[in-house]
Amino acid sequence: MTDIEHPPALSSVVLLRLRDYARRPVAEQARLSAQLDAVLAVLLPDIPARQRVVVEGGGAAAVAVLDNAPAALAFAERALRANQAGLGLCIGIDHGPVELTAGAAGDALAGDGVATAAVIAAFAANGGLLMSKNFRTALVQTAPGAQSALVPAGQVSDAGLRTYQVFGLDREAPRRRRRRFFVAAVTSAVVMLATAMTLRLEVPDRPRPLAPYVGPWAAYFDSTSSPAHKRPVRTIRDQR
Amino acid sequence: MISDKRKQLGRYHIEAELGRGAMGVVYKAHDPMLDRTVALKTIALDEAAHDREEYQARFFQEAKAVARLNHPAVITIYDFGEEDALAYMAMELLGGSELSARLAQGQPSIREAVAIAEQVAEGLAFAHDGGVVHRDIKPGNIMLLPRGRVKIMDFGIARLKLSDVATQVGTRLGTPRYMSPEQVAGGALDHRTDIFSLGIVLYEMLTGARLFHGEDLTHVMHSVATFEPPPPSRINPEVTPLLDLVVKRALEKKPDARYASAWEMVDDLRHCLQELPPSPSMPPSAADGTVGAVGAGAPDEAASDKTIVLKPPTDGALTVRRLNAEADTQSRLARLTLSRRFDSAAGLGRLQTPAARDRQALARVPRPPGLLRRLRHDRDLAWLTLAVGLVTLIAGAVALS
Numbered sequence: 013m014t015d016i017e018h019p020p021a022l023s024s025v026v027l028l029r030l031r032d033y034a035r036r037p038v039a040e041q042a043r044l045s046a047q048l049d050a051v052l053a054v055l056l057p058d059i060p061a062r063q064r065v066v067v068e069g070g071g072a073a074a075v076a077v078l079d080n081a082p083a084a085l086a087f088a089e090r091a092l093r094a095n096q097a098g099l100g101l102c103i104g105i106d107h108g109p110v111e112l113t114a115g116a117a118g119d120a121l122a123g124d125g126v127a128t129a130a131v132i133a134a135f136a137a138n139g140g141l142l143m144s145k146n147f148r149t150a151l152v153q154t155a156p157g158a159q160s161a162l163v164p165a166g167q168v169s170d171a172g173l174r175t176y177q178v179f180g181l182d183r184e185a186p187r188r189r190r191r192r193f194f195v196a197a198v199t200s201a202v203v204m205l206a207t208a209m210t211l212r213l214e215v216p217d218r219p220r221p222l223a224p225y226v227g228p229w230a231a232y233f234d235s236t237s238s239p240a241h242k243r244p245v246r247t248i249r250d251q252r
Numbered sequence: 253m254i255s256d257k258r259k260q261l262g263r264y265h266i267e268a269e270l271g272r273g274a275m276g277v278v279y280k281a282h283d284p285m286l287d288r289t290v291a292l293k294t295i296a297l298d299e300a301a302h303d304r305e306e307y308q309a310r311f312f313q314e315a316k317a318v319a320r321l322n323h324p325a326v327i328t329i330y331d332f333g334e335e336d337a338l339a340y341m342a343m344e345l346l347g348g349s350e351l352s353a354r355l356a357q358g359q360p361s362i363r364e365a366v367a368i369a370e371q372v373a374e375g376l377a378f379a380h381d382g383g384v385v386h387r388d389i390k391p392g393n394i395m396l397l398p399r400g401r402v403k404i405m406d407f408g409i410a411r412l413k414l415s416d417v418a419t420q421v422g423t424r425l426g427t428p429r430y431m432s433p434e435q436v437a438g439g440a441l442d443h444r445t446d447i448f449s450l451g452i453v454l455y456e457m458l459t460g461a462r463l464f465h466g467e468d469l470t471h472v473m474h475s476v477a478t479f480e481p482p483p484p485s486r487i488n489p490e491v492t493p494l495l496d497l498v499v500k501r502a503l504e505k506k507p508d509a510r511y512a513s514a515w516e517m518v519d520d521l522r523h524c525l526q527e528l529p530p531s532p533s534m535p536p537s538a539a540d541g542t543v544g545a546v547g548a549g550a551p552d553e554a555a556s557d558k559t560i561v562l563k564p565p566t567d568g569a570l571t572v573r574r575l576n577a578e579a580d581t582q583s584r585l586a587r588l589t590l591s592r593r594f595d596s597a598a599g600l601g602r603l604q605t606p607a608a609r610d611r612q613a614l615a616r617v618p619r620p621p622g623l624l625r626r627l628r629h630d631r632d633l634a635w636l637t638l639a640v641g642l643v644t645l646i647a648g649a650v651a652l653s
Contacts, residue, residue, distance in 0.1 A: 157630030
């Protein structure tokens, strides 16, 4: 019997699944499992030990990253780079509740976070990374702006007909966004300056609270005349 | 049932009774035509039963199919026939012991277990190629012969017994423990059901534990359908990771996820054998066939109707370990268990004792971050805001001056 011993906690679950693992000969399964372990061994130190729980089995591994969605995304990205060695990884990330359960097969992580990540990973192509909307929301909350790399990738439905909106990773997206921001800034500058100039030229009687004072800034006196008849120079100049 | 006084069945002279089961009796008999001793298995055909003809036809059909099989790991059928409402099948008489008796004496070594499974898998693969599915692979149907050889018995008979199983609720269970999920569900069966059953046998040989068990038939069937067993290496650390994978693949609940053919399993088991260190000595049962026979203390299923061999009485004690194998429905939802290679103690500590903030986060609807927070984290947005702000100031100054 399984006992739920502890209340669930929210975490970002990165599920790494080896593609077509079940159909491969066990010798290859063993080799791939060892490779996956090696990838985890290299990448896991980047996540603080207090923020991660690692579960594995059957050609898949999941890392529950507590309270650090950007670290989960970075971990998944690095795992994808490791996939270039031909590991055949498919990665799904969700942010949801997980809980520790005790079963005959050993302690395990259960919960929506794990289940959804598994569903999403099943839809990811080889070397693909898909993320749920919940994870995107978590990313927006913890690191606003980081979500700019997430682009909509459609919807998937699991066997229970639950539908998930999923996002893919596009590292060019932040650059495009930056470019859009630049264009927006330049355009707005041009528009605003043009409007200001038009206003300046076409509406001479406009209120000019910021108009600079063009009168004398100071008065000085002719030292040759007597103090009683001293007058400002300007006045003298005007009299000439 | 054959009369006790009966000394002849067909052309066979009955010499002794070897065993008795629910379906009939197994005799040691002599074939005068070929002058050899055979095991004669009889099955009573109820004259009044409405499905007698179908039952008989199926029996003969299976007997014909199995008789065509000629493989060292498959028992040889010599002859079959019917006389006085008794269907009989003459087959080779084996000297050795059933695997169930061997398991009752103690757990075999890893190498012995894999060698047995490999031979059984090869025999099954050969039978499957011939279009025969066993349907009742279990330790009681696997005979260990001298010099480490193995024979599979009772091919194709299980189909005849399926109706008997349904009447066994509340009694001690034998065969259902080795059924596949599709067999339990009454679904269509193919060769992959044998692979699952062999996976159970291999698991039990490797761990010494009963994989699926329960107080009654329903409990056992539920266990078969839902229980996700831990890898054998968690029970017996000597089991290699490769063997874990072989067992896992054989025990997949979905037939499609299992080995597509028994030959694949044979290949993998041979690979495992190559990985294993050679045993210092051959196990007694495999070496001489003198030890490991079924005795009075053996489990009930060992003393079933599959007794077509001579069984010298011994004092074999039941030493199998029991797993805490409550049908764990939750574990199938979370098949990923805590990694033993990577330490998660610190994270688990936090998961086990969540802070108030963690608990509140569960109940809180996520809110979008405020502008200041966005500006602090989002550098692009901050630059845009700054640029637009500056331009606004400049334009304002130009317009209002």
